[in-house]
Amino acid sequence: xxxxxxxxxxxxxxxxxxPIVKGFNLDIKGGEIHALMGPNGTGKSTVASAIMGxxxxxxxxGRATLDGKNLLEMEVDExxxxxxxxxxxxxxxxxxxxxxxxxxxxxxGRRGEGNEIPLMKFIKTLDKKMNLLEMDQSxxxxxxxxxxxxxxxxxxxxxxxxxxxxxxxxxDEIDSGLDIDALKWVAKGVNTMRSDNFGCLMITHYxxxxxxxxxxxxxxxxxxxxxTSGGPELALxxxxxxxxxxxxDLGIKDETVEA
Amino acid sequence: xxxxxKPLPFDAENVINFSSNRREPEWFKNIRVKAFGLAQQxxxxxxxxxxxxxxNFTNFxxxxxxxxxxxxxxxxxxxxxxxxEDEKGSVLIHQNGAAVFRNLSQSLREKxxxxxxxxxxxxxxxxxxxxxxxxxxxxxxxxxxxxxxxMVNGGTFLYVPKNVQVELPVQSVSxxxxxxxxxxTHTIVVAEQGSSVTYVETYLSQSSVGEGVANVISExxxxxxxxxxxxxxxxxxxxxxGYVNRQANVARDGSLQWALGQxxxxxxxxxxxxxxxGDGSSVDIKAVSIGSGSQRQNFDNHIxxxxxxxxxxxxxxxxxxxxxxxxxxxxxxxxxGASKAxxxxxxxxxxLSEKARGDANxxxxxxxxxxxxxxxxxxGRVDPAQLYYLMSRGIRKEAAEKLIVEGFLKPVVDxxxxxxxxxxxxGLIERKTR
Ligand SMILES: Nc1ncnc2c1ncn2[C@@H]1O[C@H](COP(=O)(O)OP(=O)(O)OP(=O)(O)O)[C@@H](O)[C@H]1O
Ligand SMILES: [Mg+2]
Numbered sequence: 173x174x175x176x177x178x179x180x181x182x183x184x185x186x187x188x189x190x191p192i193v194k195g196f197n198l199d200i201k202g203g204e205i206h207a208l209m210g211p212n213g214t215g216k217s218t219v220a221s222a223i224m225g226x227x228x229x230x231x232x233x234g235r236a237t238l239d240g241k242n243l244l245e246m247e248v249d250e251x252x253x254x255x256x257x258x259x260x261x262x263x264x265x266x267x268x269x270x271x272x273x274x275x276x277x278x279x280x281g282r283r284g285e286g287n288e289i290p291l292m293k294f295i296k297t298l299d300k301k302m303n304l305l306e307m308d309q310s311x312x313x314x315x316x317x318x319x320x321x322x323x324x325x326x327x328x329x330x331x332x333x334x335x336x337x338x339x340x341x342x343x344d345e346i347d348s349g350l351d352i353d354a355l356k357w358v359a360k361g362v363n364t365m366r367s368d369n370f371g372c373l374m375i376t377h378y379x380x381x382x383x384x385x386x387x388x389x390x391x392x393x394x395x396x397x398x399x400t401s402g403g404p405e406l407a408l409x410x411x412x413x414x415x416x417x418x419x420x421d422l423g424i425k426d427e428t429v430e431a
Numbered sequence: 432x433x434x435x436x437k438p439l440p441f442d443a444e445n446v447i448n449f450s451s452n453r454r455e456p457e458w459f460k461n462i463r464v465k466a467f468g469l470a471q472q473x474x475x476x477x478x479x480x481x482x483x484x485x486x487n488f489t490n491f492x493x494x495x496x497x498x499x500x501x502x503x504x505x506x507x508x509x510x511x512x513x514x515x516e517d518e519k520g521s522v523l524i525h526q527n528g529a530a531v532f533r534n535l536s537q538s539l540r541e542k543x544x545x546x547x548x549x550x551x552x553x554x555x556x557x558x559x560x561x562x563x564x565x566x567x568x569x570x571x572x573x574x575x576x577x578x579x580x581x582m583v584n585g586g587t588f589l590y591v592p593k594n595v596q597v598e599l600p601v602q603s604v605s606x607x608x609x610x611x612x613x614x615x616t617h618t619i620v621v622a623e624q625g626s627s628v629t630y631v632e633t634y635l636s637q638s639s640v641g642e643g644v645a646n647v648i649s650e651x652x653x654x655x656x657x658x659x660x661x662x663x664x665x666x667x668x669x670x671x672x673g674y675v676n677r678q679a680n681v682a683r684d685g686s687l688q689w690a691l692g693q694x695x696x697x698x699x700x701x702x703x704x705x706x707x708x709g710d711g712s713s714v715d716i717k718a719v720s721i722g723s724g725s726q727r728q729n730f731d732n733h734i735x736x737x738x739x740x741x742x743x744x745x746x747x748x749x750x751x752x753x754x755x756x757x758x759x760x761x762x763x764x765x766x767x768g769a770s771k772a773x774x775x776x777x778x779x780x781x782x783l784s785e786k787a788r789g790d791a792n793x794x795x796x797x798x799x800x801x802x803x804x805x806x807x808x809x810x811g812r813v814d815p816a817q818l819y820y821l822m823s824r825g826i827r828k829e830a831a832e833k834l835i836v837e838g839f840l841k842p843v844v845d846x847x848x849x850x851x852x853x854x855x856x857x858g859l860i861e862r863k864t865r
Pocket of ligand 1: 187188192210211212213214215216217218219228429
């Protein structure tokens with residue numbers, strides 16, 4: 173089987189007519205883990221939402237393909253079934269729908285009619301993954317994200333990732349709000365996904381996550397585009413210096429999307 | 432402005448003959464005759480913002496014979512599924528108003544519990560019944576209550592004596608399948624002081640009815656310190672015009688829970704009314720409904736706080752699809768003297784189509800100072816953020832919407848105490864949202 177590839181070229185995204193992302197390029201192959209960093213409000217989540225197909229985000233230029241297939245022409249659910257996953261910075265709550273029903277519907281949606289996952293197999297898999305994430309069994313029967321703490325929501329995103337086994341995952345600040353132990357469990361979860369058939373883009377502000385999930389590449393975003401890329405050492409440098417040194421090097425005074 | 436009063440398709444002689452055929456005692460016959468007079472004069476109810484003048488509430492056949500069955504095996508499949516496997520549960524099944532199957536457990540009988548159809552109750556327990564018949568609801572409320580008292584042709588009487596705890600749910604299933612039939616059923620549930628009971632009633636009409644009528648009144652009396660849970664699944668077919676009136680009175684420290692699954696396919700006027708008469712009494716009402724097709728419905732939920740430190744919670748959730756039109760009224764009334772009363776109501780309407788109409792009207796009427804009262808009402812569409820979230824996991828739009836709608840209506844499904852009825856409501860929701 174060919175190694176999967178997520179390719180984003182010259183992506184421009186507007187929100188309510190306002191240009192936010194301006195020429196974003198990225199190429200991730202199966203087996204690779206990339207980190208996307210950058211100051212607040214520079215367009216990281218906007219890239220993620222646009223690739224996933226959030227209706228509020230309008231792609232005005234550029235291309236995004238998964239294994240050569242044009243993602244931008246697909247509906248949100250089609251993108252997911254094509255193998256894309258986004259762990260959201262702010263996951264929604266869905267009252268009255270249990271986590272288990274939600275996951276089973278999602279899995280069966282991918283597998284298609286007549287090929288539904290046997291119930292016992294589903295329960296066993298769910299049990300196993302919840303154990304690994306140190307999630308209490310009661311979370312299976314709780315309504316999706318309703319009343320979950322910030323950290324519990326993040327773990328629930330990773331649970332979905334592990335259950336759905338996509339080809340590519342974008343994890344938007346999966347480390348925010350996690351305590352030290354939860355960060356380890358989440359990292360363990362992501363690391364079990366590592367294989368040549370899985371690529372990952374992690375949006376984060378902190379080096380700490382990268383200690384647990386080692387990235388192959390680190391990119392920094394400013395003004396709605398990637399301004400520099402490097403190896404894991406780039407994240408270490410940012411952790412020490414903040415963004416000022418980098419901005420000086422690149423001659424950027426204002427890193428926001430307005431500039 | 433005067434409204435034209437259409438003549439009723441029956442006359443007093445019909446009413447008297449009907450009563451005689453049923454071998455009813457004088458007092459009951461007299462109520463019928465008096466009510467018939469009222470039904471000729473009184474106006475229809477005036478549900479807020481719903482025009483019902485041209486709905487057929489009065490033209491129907493009212494006299495039927497049921498075919499008794501001796502064991503549940505002889506019942507139609509969908510009815511058998513409702514009552515489940517549990518032979519020990521107490522069940523009463525009516526067909527076009529006539530009781531066709533009854534099971535009351537030996538132990539409940541020994542404790543003095545009465546559970547029987549109305550016409551048996553009228554004959555055997557007349558004195559007791561008379562104490563409760565039309566005592567929480569009123570015959571002269573309007574034309575439809577009067578018509579009901581004149582033409583009643585079915586119903587259930589459940590009486591739980593003082594301090595008796597009924598552990599298993601008691602269930603009544605009503606099937607309407609006779610062509611052009613009018614189901615006029617009167618249910619009375621009495622829980623005497625310190626007792627407790629869970630009662631679930633299901634109304635099913637079949638397509639064989641065609642154009643029909645259902646005029647349903649249920650009266651609930653919750654005695655001092657008694658606990659009643661009252662579950663409902665209504666599913667009348669498209670051609671059946673429904674008038675549904677469920678009323679309760681709760682005495683000191685008594686508590687009542689309503690779980691109403693209102694899944695009619697035809698035009699419906701529903702009045703649900705609870706009076707918290709005694710100090711410290713409470714009511715919890717959860718009601719869900721789906722409007723579909725070109726159906727018009729009016730749901731009136733009314734709570735009256737009379738006693739001190741009374742507590743009410745009302746949650747109404749309605750889904751509107753196709754070209755359905757529903758009005759949701761909720762009234763929380765706190766009477767003078769009901770100090771420390773606490774009443775809260777929430778009504779949410781979810782619109783699934785551009786052509787559907789839904790309207791939620793919250794009303795608080797407060798006549799006392801030292802109280803807490805709150806309301807929330809909203810009419811909205813499926814939250815795009817939720818839809819996006821579910822779809823981002825690969826769930827198709829229609830399936831995602833369905834999950835959201837089922838979740839929205841879950842609060843009542845969760846409360847229904849009988850697995851078969853729970854499944855039935857879930858199935859109806861699934862069918863109606865398809
Ligand atoms: N739905 C939206 N409506 C209005 N403005 C938006 C919307 N989404 C993003 N923006 C704006 O676009 C800019 C980039 O936002 P984005 O969320 O992509 O930043 P980010 O890099 O993810 O920031 P952070 O690190 O704080 O999460 C911000 O100025 C933000 O206010
Ligand atoms: Mg962000």
